Amino acid sequence: MTEVAFVLGTESEAVRLAPVIRACERRGVDHAVIHTGEHGAETLERSVFDGFDVPSPDIALDVGSGPHGRQTGTMLAAIERALAETDPAVAVVHGDRNSALAGAVAASKMRPKVAHVEAGLRSFDRSAPAETNRVIADHVADYLFATTEKARWYLVREGVTELRITVTGSTAVDALERVRDRSRPEREVLDEFGLRAGGFLLVDVRRRGNADDPGRFRAVLDGAARAGSAHGLEVVRPVRPRARERSGEVVPDGPAPVRTVEPRRYAAFVRLLSASAAVVTDSSCVQEEACILGTPCVTVQNATERSETTEVGANRLGARDPDGVCRSVTEALESDGEWENPYGTVGAAERVLGALPVDAERGEIVR
Incomplete structure (x- = not known):
């Protein structure tokens, strides 16, 4: 039985979830990667997975591109089947692409809890499809991982229970640190x-x-x-x-x-x-x-x-x-080029995994 399923489909999602996937590997937490195909599998394989030493996706859905409604609907049906096959305790999505929306909604209607990494971002431009995606993902999520205190505040203002929110910083900091050290x-x-x-x-x-x-x-x-x-x-x-x-x-x-x-x-x-x-x-x-x-x-x-x-x-x-x-x-x-990084320090991925109810001895999510 899989403990954590990562639903992703774009380069940005893969880059920012790769550190969390690696944290699962270090802790011995059984996990599966479901790749929707929102961006081509070959592109992500070459650009991201190889560079972050993350194994190839366990399930490739090959949804491909298309109008928002058709793409998201196709993803929903395909992700449902993938979640039924892997039976995770938690489904993790990232950000605001259609893969995140479909993954969050599909999991919310099934057994897994939903974890949204990079929760609480708001542009307040409702004409942008990404804004709709991130708001919906936030409000169906059980665990919301905000990059900053401001993002946490937006969530609280929208009525999200504070106990569901953890400010972790951005996993992009972890990803960029790995690029600096390994590339x-x-x-x-x-x-x-x-x-x-x-x-x-x-x-x-x-x-x-x-x-x-x-x-x-x-x-x-x-x-x-x-x-x-x-x-x-x-x-x-x-x-x-x-x-x-x-x-x-x-x-x-x-x-x-x-x-x-x-x-x-x-x-x-x-x-x-x-x-x-x-x-x-x-x-x-x-x-x-x-x-x-x-x-x-x-x-x-x-x-x-x-x-x-x-x-x-x-x-x-x-x-x-x-x-x-x-x-x-x-x-x-x-400009003088001097500013303080608002997105936290290295270790966001560990903070994300640490906020989930993981049994440290058994490497399992407490269901």
Whole structure:
């Protein structure tokens, strides 16, 4: 009988749950990994699982992409079957993707307790599907693991019982620490792409509405190119194979070229993020990672669920027009770069597992 089932389907989920999976292995807690296929299994295998020494998923559902309703509905049915097969005491989900929503809802209707890692994030933008996903996952969860006190406060304000909430910090801190200790040195990654530490501006724009809108995408890249030219920085756009297939290549009519590189592993992307002078992004995870790594960030979104990053001065919510992006990048580069990481210290994964009712001697969840 499986004690813990991890339901995941995207790179960000795999990266942030990998430390918890490894904590289960260290403690001898029997577990299973259910991969929904929200992002391709081959992509995660190459980019994440290998790098974190996490075994391949035990169950691959191969749901694939599609409209939200169809994808989520297909996941629900498939996850139900997987949970019936593994019979876990606890089903663990992470974040706000459709895999987290489907995993939380499926488990809540069955025997397992639901644990939501990264609970309590709020952008208050209800037009964003991710906001709906994270709110629902929080309110069906039995164990809620918040990254910060602010996230805990949001949950309490929404009526979640305080006994169900544990502030653990972010498992991203654990993941980034492992990248630092175990992956290729930064110098090797920079040499591979012909880059110099602090000599380039990273542009990682991937969300629908930005990456899939040619006009908006071009405007963001043009603003980044202007900022790069003004500050003597090369502008680098890391593109994963999946993103290249989705959005194609767009190069702005700017005063400086935007160079595309392909870091095929998550660890290589982290090295680029750490070594960049600043990053322009619309990714929630990159905002958090940049804050932890000490890289100034400009977010080309009107709202963010990572408001702690703006409060400590690590992140700026920037306009998506060229002038606004250029101005925000300049402000980020001119900041002192000194802020306190709001996402806690190494050990979040152990704190997550420690908050579950694990029988230490038997390595079992108390049911």
